[in-house]
Amino acid sequence: MTAIADPRATDSEDAPPDPGFLRExxxxxxxxxxxxxxxxxxxxxxxxxxxxxxxxxxxxxxxxxxxxxxxxxxxxxxxxxxxxxxxxxxxxxxxxxxxxxxxxxxxxxxxxxxxxxxxxxxxxxxxxxxxxxxxxxxxxAPEIPRVADVGEGGPRIAESMLLQGPIDHAVVGLMDPAHGPFVHRSWWWRSRASIHAKAKRFEPSPLGFTMVRHRASSNSRAYRLLGGVPETEIVFRLPSIRIEHVRAGRHVLGGLTAVTPLGPRETEIHHLIYWTMPWLTALRPLLRPFVRSFLGQDRDIMAKQQIGLAHAPPLLLIDDADRPAKWYYRLKNEYARATAERRPFVNPVKPRELRWRS
Ligand code: FES
Ligand SMILES: [Fe+2]
Structure with missing residues (x-):
């Protein structure tokens, strides 16, 4: 059975960090x-x-x-x-x-x-x-993260959106694997029936953790268009960067998502997509509305979440689906402490397989 943990009650390392912004x-x-x-x-x-x-x-x-x-x-x-x-x-x-x-x-x-x-x-x-x-x-400072194997040119698609709410909820939403079949349900991406058990290997990586390269899930319909057998790696790193790197045959599709705090209650999400396959560039005008719609689903669910959060309720993080969120809190706490104490950052994430249904 999955353990349910109230992070505030059980483990201070998993406690939500000070809502301040990470610097350096x-x-x-x-x-x-x-x-x-x-x-x-x-x-x-x-x-x-x-x-x-x-x-x-x-x-x-x-x-x-x-x-x-x-x-x-x-x-x-x-x-x-x-x-x-x-x-x-x-x-x-x-x-x-x-x-x-x-x-x-x-x-x-x-x-x-x-x-x-x-x-x-x-x-x-x-x-x-x-x-x-x-x-x-x-x-x-740690170097600026890059999407590998796509050259130095700019993204093929760049979308930004304002999110209501503080950075931490936006980041947790970004790495939360369980909301897909509910928030991103649509004819072109996910159906509710597509929910199934998953097991993914995670390892610590600079300033964060990596879901190690694996075959893309068979229910992500858009990936089938890519050709070759897509293999995906997903990297998270502080402060709030997610890089999804899909290799399909000799081609690469890379997505960089950055969540940037504007103020204590306002956050901006930037989603940048890079690819090396020329035929996909021809489809760019068709793809953009899908990207906006996908980001809009995250924006809308966060706006609804704010209605409840206004009452400052205690929240739950469960294993394993919310383990990445717990890691984020640990990483943020550790980075804040390490910079305050002027000592090297020690990555608190340990290699581990996570299992969940989504
Ligand atoms: S020149 Fe900027 S306020 Fe006077
Ligand atoms: Fe999402």
Whole structure:
């Protein structure tokens, strides 16, 4: 019989972590396609106001979205030749956040522009996505995760959606294997009758765990279109990244899902899909509505969950279906402790087979 565990009552390691945000990590802030040259994008991430743009070389940058002169968001200004001109008095800032011009100064008013600076966040574009580092030590941070074997180009499909609720519930939903036949029930993906027992091997991997490569489940109808025998590996890693890597014959289909906290009660999910099979590219316009519909199912169920969570009920995590959620809590707790204590992170996940019906 499956044991039912109340994580708060039984095992403090599995307890939901402090709802704060993990720092000293890179977060996926937006797909690069949504940051065209010459445009400023304002975004609150981890509760911090950011303005994003592209410098003269096209590389993305992220600054604190507050003008150091009189506090107006820099995103109200405009981007010109890779520099932001503030909307209020025209002070200019480069991609590193350094002030380069104050138009109101006359010639005999010497002013050291270098004294004026906006906080700049480390910012990088990897496989077509813009990542921002939150923390003090970007050099010591874990590297930005990549989808293997799909090259450096951007995703073929990029969808983002706002989710109501805090990051932890979004991540737990992301890795929860048992909601598929109920939330994602549809003629093209799952039917309720398709529910069956599964056993999957899990191993610890950097900052998380991996469902080791296995043949894709036979009830995932969309996979049959791929050709070859699809074999899937699913990686989860902190802060909130899931990478599904499907190999079918000589081709690869990769899905990167990143859940990024905007604030304590608002989260954004980014779903990026990469593939190497040219024929699938021709079908892209047909695929996009399915991807949006799938993400919309997760968004809608989370919105309903918030109605109950508003009453702060105690919650249950059961084995084995909720084991990945327990691992997430352990990983998050350990990462928060390790960074606070300035010691190496020790992965708390042990190799194990998990069994559930979905
Ligand atoms: S408030 Fe930005 S230049 Fe004055
Ligand atoms: Fe889902």
């Amino acid at each position: 990590l890179w977060y996926l802030v937006l797909p690069g396609g949504r940051l065209p040259r010459g445009r400023l994008v304002a975004k609150t991430v981890l509760g911090e106001p950011l303005v994003l743009g592209r410098g003269a070389d096209g590389a993305p940058f992220a600054l604190r979205d507050i003008c150091p002169h009189r506090g107006i968001p820099l995103s109200c200004g405009r981007l010109e030749r890779g520099e932001i001109e503030c909307a209020y008095h025209g002070w200019r800032f480069d991609a590193a956040g350094c002030c380069t011009a104050i138009p109101s100064l006359v010639e005999d008013q010497p002013f050291q522009l270098s004294r004026v600076k906006v906080a700049a966040y480390p910012c990088r574009e990897v496989q077509g996505n813009v990542w921002v580092f939150f923390g003090k030590d970007p050099a010591g």
